[in-house]
Amino acid sequence: MPYSDLRSFLTVLEGKGWLKRITKKVNKDWEIAAVARVVFQDIPEKDRPALLFENVEGFDIPVVVGVLGGSRSIYCQVMETTPLLLMQKWKAAISKPIPPVVVELGLCQENILLGEKADLLKFPVPIWTAGQDPGPYITSPYVITKDPHTNARNVGTYRAQIKGARKLAMWVNFLQGGRLNIEAWWALRQDAPVAIVIGCDPTVGVASVSKPPQGLDELAVAGGLRGEALPVVRCRTVDLEVPASAEIVIEGLIRVDHLEQEGPFGEYSGYMGPVAMSYVVDVTCITHRNKPVFQAFLSQMPPSESSLIRGLGWEGALWKHLVEDLRMPIKDIHLLESTGSAGILVISMEKKHDTQPREAILASWACQPYLGKYSVVVDEDIDIRDLNQVAWALAWRSQPGKDLFVMDNMQAIQLDPSQAPAEVSQMDPARRHSAKVGIDATKKHNFPPVALPPQQHLEFVRAHWHEYGF
Known part of the structure; x- marks a missing residue:
């Protein structure tokens, strides 16, 4: 049964022991980030809880972190599936999206703040890299825009710096759907309408981050994930629709040709993302539920929430493209x-002929051009989530002179610090192009037997493990 809102999902997490309530008073400008970082660094991924900070100094609004990507188990709970069926769940949602349905009333508009009452500073927006970020950042915004010609909707997640009570600066990477929509409005010499959603049905969050195929409505993908249409309401000051049960909605206009300096910001690469000249959102209205909950993602150095949810979503999109669209034996x-779920891609396949590993790499780059600076294909017997096995295959099943290829002039991961020195702007063309490396680490001929005891012997020992004194 789909979740009605963020709160219903928090109830489920707490019932499973996956939500940690923190009652100690915390400072939003350093302490929330520090606690979350220690949790992600020191607690094994399978045991990591989501965090609910109930007592934020100076605010009566709680903050939740790790609600979508505290762990793989939490992410699967969002999708109401198991790790083994996660790829299939994504494939089904992308293949059969369910468009949202407009309703008249929504809890997200229990409070409507216009004019000077629309104050971003009333919300406990954390600072994530104290001493380096220039101010508070909204890290889990579901940014809704639309194409002025077709009305096609896009929902994406982009870093948003608080610049004042009614002003945000928002960096949107090149070729992102949101950027294409904004630039289309600007080409008409018109301000671009935008709605920024914070906290709602968790399927919206994973859809926003996952980057489904261009032109596919992420709210419809969320509908596919939840199995029924997502209720949405019309905004009060812009011509957009937002999830009806959202905790907070920021409505605004992105002023034509108006850019301001934004950043640096601690990014998923584990380094500070460079300064950018970014879009400016002039806030026209803020609506929110009674006693709203502020949701945030932990980004920065992996492991992080943003890297986990990004990786699992992108894996699903790649799976759909390679398996369903291209019928590859993946x-x-x-x-x-550890690479921000972007830098290194590993694919296992039961290849039918020797060209398929290279074809799989090229197809993955075509589907998600910014991913897989290093892309590796291995045989189906390799557990690609075990780095020892991947390294073993790389070492002994590939020859650099024959099995490695380099493609120049490919789309770069713009936050890759090896692209350009730190002082080079995010907008600089030097950050847009990169080479990519593909490696076929599959067997190309008969190999000697693997040097391991017979499988039945290993299974016997495991079945009688306690008898050996362990």
């Missing part, structure tokens, strides 16, 4: 979280 797809 067994598994994995974006290494």
